[in-house]
Ligand SMILES: Cc1cc2nc3c(=O)[nH]c(=O)nc-3n(C[C@H](O)[C@H](O)[C@H](O)COP(=O)(O)OP(=O)(O)OC[C@H]3O[C@@H](n4cnc5c(N)ncnc54)[C@H](O)[C@@H]3O)c2cc1C
């Protein structure tokens with residue numbers, strides 16, 4: 001990793017700026033078509049931009065160059081991010097491969113596994129899904145039952161996964177399976193398999209927000225090659241926990257971006273609710289709650305920055321991501337609720353021309369946002385992690 | 401914890417070990433039980449001054465070390481842990497800031513070295529009622545005479561010089577008024593937190609232009625922001641300590657055949673407190689750092705820090721009593737000290753409501 005001083009960094013900035021100007025399609029300016037649904041029906045512009053960024057490795061800027069990453073220092077990565085933002089360009093390389101699977105494989109995978117799976121993630125060619133939760137194993141994930149039988153050079157997998165985001169569009173699945181029924185945590189293995197096979201069937205589940213971004217996944221004699229076992233046999237739990245830390249830090253923007261997008265909430269309030277003669281939001285009860293949320297959000301962002309500074313740029317998500325997940329997600333949900341309240345009846349539109357895109361977005365965002373305190377380990381589960389791992393509080397023994 | 405320079409780490413470590421050895425909460429209890437007139441232990445304050453803590457923000461030419469506000473905040477955080485009562489906040493930070501920012505050479509020479517040595521106590525006399533309303537000033541200067549009443553002046557009984565806000569020619573100005581000037585009378589206040597405070601009245605006290613600080617209302621705000629950030633650092637230390645003591649209790653107190661810290665109803669509240677403390681630390685350190693950098697957003701960052709820290713200390717001090725059960729209600733336990741200090745510190749230099757409103761006004765809503 002090059003250690004750029006200030007002047008070299010400026011030179012690099014110039015290089016990135018020129019490159020973005022030359023490669024970013026103007027039609028995509030200000031758009032972010034990275035929702036799973038849109039990402040899976042790309043326009044030619046989107047395809048061109050994905051390929052351009054993918055070939056540079058700048059979508060995964062700090063990942064090693066030898067696996068297709070950008071090989072940049074975190075300072076350089078911030079330059080790339082800054083230049084994209086300046087050009088109002090989105091990062092076309094995303095999804096679960098980038099957010100959680102890639103970082104975990106880089107840490108635990110064999111050389112051959114990294115060579116096979118990381119470069120397509122950096123180029124945005126392969127969509128991954130996460131086969132963890134099951135009908136009987138949610139918060140108590142280690143209670144999972146999906147079974148993998150050892151057949152020499154491959155595993156045969158039977159069972160059911162649920163809530164699998166993007167499974168209907170995914171190419172590959174990183175999956176937790178039971179390889180030993182005599183133990184709980186030590187009987188779990190971490191395997192990879194292609195979704196494009198006979199033994200894998202997906203059924204989309206509609207959400208309260210209207211769309212169906214996740215599925216039930218039925219596994220009936222599905223196959224996984226032995227070479228796609230990550231880590232040791234029955235050693236999948238450690239890897240799963242690490243992956244969940246990456247998931248949490250990605251979800252809350254502990255890594256930086258906790259943007260809810262759109263207009264600042266105080267601006268919305270001024271427009272919909274009006275202001276008094278001193279220019280303050282007219283509804284004083286709302287104003288107080290809104291200030292509180294805005295200030296807490298700022299303290300949250302200050303904490304994200306502080307965590308990064310204290311780790312001197314080498315922030316690797318640890319137990320503190322549990323604090324950040326709970327703090328961040330509750331603030332976002334509070335904000336969703338306030339946006340709705342601010343818009344009044346206009347903030348309850350489901351569809352149609354009577355409502356602006358912003359209003360419809362607020363409703364869907366509010367509904368989907370309820371998932372933030374459930375997935376990636378629910379807020380109650382995070383509080384358990386904080387009290388046990390960070391604060392050292394003991395488990396309950398059998399009640400007397 | 402912010403990334404510290406070597407000097408800052410040394411200063412913090414020195415403060416930590418002095419506080420633990422020389423100024424545990426038992427020292428505060430002793431001071432309270434003795435009914436100390438000034439509201440602090442003079443011998444302990446002299447030791448603090450000898451270690452240079454009274455001069456942390458004072459320029460070197462006046463005998464200080466000019467280490468800045470984050471550095472002084474580190475000391476305040478440590479002394480805050482054990483509720484150490486001293487004029488560090490009122491004088492070495494509040495009074496000193498006004499003189500550093502608005503004093504003439506003569507005023508600086510007259511006071512700063514003495515403040516840095518701990519030999520003189522300066523303090524802000526700005527409030528005039530039960531609430532912090534620095535823009536509402538009834539005290540006036542006319543014909544060279546200053547008259548008015550100031551309330552809840554920190555270390556008011558110990559002060560040698562007051563920084564007094566008064567309206568002169570229609571504008572708010574700050575004046576340095578010696579405590580022994582004719583016309584100054586003070587009354588000791590006995591507050592729940594046992595710290596030094598007084599009401600001070602000024603009755604036709606003679607002042608001249610030489611007593612006026614330069615900067616008016618803007619200087620007052622700038623000075624107050626420094627005091628607000630400073631007390632937030634003290635509150636951070638106290639709240640962290642209150643939390644740690646409570647956490648220890650959760651790990652040792654046995655009921656229903658197990659330590660009470662194994663009950664999820666308490667675990668999740670402990671996790672919440674820990675989270676709020678982390679967020680508060682970020683806000684406090686950001687405010688102090690912004691002051692050191694003379695950043696344009698000091699006012700909003702300070703209001704954020706004081707409001708956030710106030711909420712958190714409020715929460716933690718209540719939970720400290722609650723989670724200790726009956727023992728937390730006793731005077732023999734320290735929980736009550738933290739509860740009382742929390743409310744007094746919350747009210748000082750603007751409570752949460754004041755700073756939330758101020759933050760929103762600065763942001764234009
Ligand atoms: C939109 C969305 C997308 C998702 N995507 C994926 C995905 O891609 N892949 C995947 O594998 N999973 C995914 N999930 C599943 C998610 O991880 C689970 O929903 C989550 O782990 C909770 O499990 P559960 O739904 O079974 O709830 P349960 O575990 O049954 O929890 C029910 C309630 O009990 C509480 N609870 C449970 N245990 C405790 C405890 N010990 N102490 C206190 N309270 C407790 C929970 O906090 C919750 O409030 C997704 C979920 C959603 C909503």
Ligand SMILES: Cc1cc2nc3c(=O)[nH]c(=O)nc-3n(C[C@H](O)[C@H](O)[C@H](O)COP(=O)(O)OP(=O)(O)OC[C@H]3O[C@@H](n4cnc5c(N)ncnc54)[C@H](O)[C@@H]3O)c2cc1C
Nearest residue numbers: 653654655656660663664665666722723724725726727729
């Ligand atoms: C002013 C006052 C007057 C009193 N008067 C009387 C009286 O006249 N007669 C009398 O007999 N007693 C009296 N008491 C005692 C009172 O009943 C006890 O203080 C109370 O039962 C709590 O017990 P504890 O103090 O031992 O706290 P603990 O039981 O040790 O509790 C400590 C903390 O742990 C929590 N906790 C304990 N168990 C659990 C659990 N299972 N789940 C979650 N949280 C838990 C408690 O809520 C508390 O926050 C009085 C107490 C006070 C403060």
